[in-house]
Amino acid sequence: MTFLTYLISGLALGSVYAIIALGYTMVYGIAKMLNFAHGDIIMAGGYVAFYAFSKFGLPGYLCIILSIIFSTILGVIIERLAYKPLRAASSLSVLITAIGVSYFLQNAAQLMFGSDTKIFPAMLTDGSLKLFNGQLTISYLTIITIVTCIIIMVGLTTFINKTKIGKAMRACAEDKGAAQLMGINLNTTISITFAIGSGLAAIAAVLLCSTYPSLSPTLGSMPGIKAFTAAVFGGIGSIPGALLGGILLGIIENLTKAYISTQLSDAIVFTVLIVVLLIKPTGLLGKKENVKV
Amino acid sequence: MNPVLEVKDLGIDFGGLTAVNNLDMEVYPNEIVGLIGPNGAGKTTVFNMLTKVYRPTRGQMFLDGTNIEKMNTVEVNKAGIARTFQNIRLFSNLSVIDNVKAGMNNLYEYSFFDTIFHTRKRNDNEKLIEQKALDLLEIFNLSEMKDVEASALPYGAQRRLEIARALATNPKVLLLDEPAAGMNPQETEDLMNTIRFVRDRFNIAILLIEHDMSLVMNICERIYVLNYGTLLAKGGPDEIKNDEKVIKAYLGD
Amino acid sequence: MKNIFADLFSKKNRSRTISFLMVTCAYILIEVIMNTVGMSRLFKSLLVPTCCYIILALSLNLVVGISGELSLGHAGFMAIGAFSAVIVSGLTVSSITNDILRLVVSAACGSIISGIFGFIISVPVLKLSGDYLAIVTLAFGQIIKSLITNIYLGFDANGIQMSFVTNTLSLEGGKMLLSGPMGATDTAKISNFTSGFVMILITLFVIYSMINSRHGRAIMSARDNRIAAESIGISITRTKTLAFVVSSILAGMAGALYALNYSTLQPAKFDFNTSILALVYVVFGGLGNINGTIVSTVVLYVLPELLRSLQDYRMLIYAIVLIVVMQMTNSAKIKELMEKLGKKIFKKGEVKE
DSSP, rough: OHHHHHHHHHHHHHHHHHHHHHHHHHHHHHHHHOTTTTTHHHHHHHHHHHHHHHHHHOOOHHHHHHHHHHHHHHHHHIIIIIGGTTTSSOOHHHHHHHHHHHHHHHHHHHHOOOOEEEOOOOOOOOOEEETTTTTTEEEEEHHHHHHHHHHHHHHHHHHHHSSSSHHHHHHHHHOHHHHHHOOOOHHHHHHHHHHHHHHHHHHHHHHHHHHHHHHHHHHTHHHHHHHHHHHHOOTTOHHHHHHHHHHHHHHHHHHHHHHSSSSHHHHHHHHHHHHHHHHSSSSSSSSOOOOOO | OOOOOEEEEEEETTTTTTEEEEEEEEEEETTTEEEEOOOTSSHHHHHHHHSSSOOOEEEEEEEETEOOOOOHHHHHHTTEEEEEEESSSOOTBBBBBHHHHHTTTTSOOOOHHHHHHHHHHHHHHHHHHHHHHHHHHHHHTGGGGGTBBGSSSOOOHHHHHHHHHHHTTSEEEEEEESTTTOOOOHHHHHHHHHHHHHHHHOOOOEEEEOSSSSHHHHHHHHEEEETTTTTEEEEEEHHHHTTTHHHHHOOOO | HHHHHHHHHTTTHHHHHHHHHHHHHHHHHHHHHTTTTOOHHHHHHHHHHHHHHHHHHHHHHHIIIIIIOOSSSSHHHHHHHHHHHHHHHHHHTTTOOOOOHHHHHHHHHHHHHHHHHHHHHHHHHSSSSHHHHHHHHHHHHHHHHHHTTEEEEEEETTTTEEESSSSSOOOSSSSSEEEGGGOOOOOOOOOOOOHHHHHHHHHHHHHHHHSSSSHHHHHHHHHHHHHHHHHTTHHHHHHHHHHHHHHHHHHHHHHHHTTOOOOOOOGGGHHHHHHHHHHHHHHHOOOHHHHHHHHHHHHHHHHHHGGGGTTTTEEEEEHHHHHHHHHHOOHHHHHHHHHHHHHHHHHHHHHHO
C-alpha cells in the first residue's frame, strides 16, 4: 500500500514535469533552441499566483488565470525581444541569451520579492481522499495534478492535430523554409508556441508550489533542468515523449527517494537518463535524423 | 593484371527502394575510369558504398584483392581509398595547408606524448608533413593561398583543395565526385591536366563521376554508364559515345 | 634575430605569442603592484580564482570551441580535481612538508583523477551528438556533484575511512577531509597567485602544442566536417575522446588550484551555474579563440566582483550585458553600422592626409 502511495505521488510529480517538459519540447521542436529561461517563467508564474492570493485575496481559480495570463505575456515578450533577433544566429548564441534571460528573471525577482523563501498558500485544496479504510490516502491536489496533466495532453494533441495553427506549428517543426513558402507566418507561429509553453509553465507553477509550498527566486531552476531532462528522455520535440519522459522521471525520482536514498535521487535519475540515451540515442519516442552525403 | 578495385554484384536498397543493383566493376592500377549516368542513376551512392558511408545490401568489394566488406569509413581510407565530395566538404575553419596536413593524419604518426613534449619524432614528422603538404599545394596551384581559411577560397580552388587533401592520405584509388562541377572551361582544362599528372606522379587509379562529357571522354580510358542503379554500358570513350542505349538514356525516348 | 621575431608573429604563431606575452605581462604587472603600491584585499582575493576560471574556460574551449561539442557539466571535472586534491593534500600533509611540492603532487593527482573520469564519461557521451551530448554532460555534472555531496572521508592512525550518504565515521584523533554537503573543511591553503600563473602557462602550452599537431588538426577536422574527416582516415570517437580527456585533466587542475586556495569548500560550489558560467566565458571570448577566452574570463569574472557595491543590481546588470552583447554580435544591422562607422573614421583620416 505504501508503494502505491509513492507511485501515485510520483505520478503527480511526473505530471508536473510533463507539463513543464511540454514547454521545452514544443519550443525545441519549432525554434530548435533550448529555452533555459523556461524554468524561470515557472517561478514568475508562482509569484504572480502567490501575490494575487495572499495580497489581494483573490479566489484560487482567478489567481491561476492571472498567473497564466502573466506568464503567457512574459513568454511572448521574452521571445520577441531576446530570441527573435537571433533567428539566424548560432545555437550557442541563442543558448547564452537564454541563460542571460534566466539570470535576469531570477535577479529581477530577487530585487522585487526578496531572496527569502515564501510559504505558498494552499490555494487549490488541502483535503484528501481516503481509500481502503484509510490505508491509502490520496490528496485532492494529487488528483487535480494528474487530471490537469491528462486534460492538457488531450487538449494539446487535439490542438496540434486538428487546428490550423497546430498544423502550422507542425509544418514549421518539419521544415521552416517550406512552411514559409506555404504562407505560414513563422514569427507568429513561434510566438504562439512560446505563449502556450509559458501558459503551461504557469499551471505547472501553481501545481508545483502547492505540492512543495515554498517559493523563492531560484524555484524554477531544478524543476526546469529535470523537466528538460524529461523532454530529452522522451525524445525532444515529441509531445507524447514529453508526457512519457515527465511521468517516468517523476516516478523514478519518487521511488528512489522512498526506497533507495533521498540524497542520491538526483544521481540516480540522471544515471537512468544516460542509460536510456545510450540505448536509444534520440530518447524514447524521438525520431532519427539522416544526414545526406 | 589484377584490378586494384573490384566490385561484384553490388547493390543497396533504401527502405524497399533499390538504388543500385547488380553492379560489377573493375578499376585497374594506373587507370582513369569514368562513372557516368543521368541524374539519380546512383553514381554517388556507389562512392558512398565504397567508402562505407552507406552499407551495401548485397555484393562484395575488394581493394587490391582484400575484401573491404567489414571495414568502416576510416579503415577503408587506411586501406587505400580516398574521395572527394559532390557538395564540397572541406574543413572550412582550417587553413588551406592544414586541410592537406589533416589528410596525413595516419601517414606520419606520432603519439600524444610526442605532441606535448615536442619530441624529435614529432618535429621530424611535422617537417615531413609540411614538406609533402607544400608539394601537394604546388601541384594544385594553391601555394599562394596556403594560409587562407578554406572557406574563403574561390569555388574552383575549393574543389582542387579537396583533391589535394584526398591525395595526402596516399591512396591506391582516388574517387572524384564531379571534380569539375562549377568550373569554367579554362579551369576544367587545367583540372584535366592535373588529374593526369597526379595519376602519373603518384601511380594511382582514379575513378571519377562527372557530367562534363568533354572531360570524361578526354581523360577516361574506360567508362561505366549507370542508369536507374544498374549498369547500362561499359567500354572505351568511343564505344560509349556510339552506344545507342547510352544515347537513349541521356536524351530520353 | 629578426627571423625569430617574424616567426613568433607569423600568422600561424601570432595567437600563441600574444597569449604567453599577455599572461606573463599581466603577472609581472600584478606582482609589481602588489609589492610596491600594494593591493586591496578584495583584489588579492580575486587573483587565484581568476586563474582557476581562466584554466577552466580554456579547458572548456578545447571541447566547445576546438572540438565542437557542447558541454554543460564541466564544473563536475573541476569538482573532481578539487576534492581529489584536497584529499591528497590532506593525506600527505605530514609526509610532504614542502608546500610547493605538495601542491604539485595534489594538483597532479587531481588532474589525473579528473582525466580518468573524463575518459570513463567520454565513452557514453561521445556516442551521442548535438543536444543529446550536451544533456548527458549536464547529467554527469549533476551526478558528480550529487555523489561528492554524499562522501564522508577522513583518516586517523588506523588509515583512511570513508562512508557514503550518512556519516558513520568514528575517527580517533584523526581528521575529516570531506564531510558530505559541508565538503572540505580546514584545508591547508597552499596555492597562490604564482602557482596559478604557472598553471595557466601549462594549460596554454598544452593547448597550443595540441593545436599545432596532428592531434589538433584531427580534432578540428572532426569538428568542421565529420564525414570528410572520416573519409581521410580520422576516427571521430578517438579524436573527440582525446579532446575531452585533455580538457577534463585541465579542468581538474583548475579545481585543484581552486580548492587549495580556500580552507573550506562546499561541493555545491561546482553546480550547474558554474558550468554555465564557464560556457559564457568561452562564447564571449569567441569559440576556439584562446586569447579571447582569457580576456573575457578576466572581464566577466572580475567585473561583477568589483561591482559588489551595486549589490543586488550587479547580477541583473550582468544578465543584461549577456543578452545585449549576444544581440549585438549577431545583428546584421549593428554589424553594418559598425562597418560604416569604421569607414567614416577611416575616410576622415584620409582627408587629413
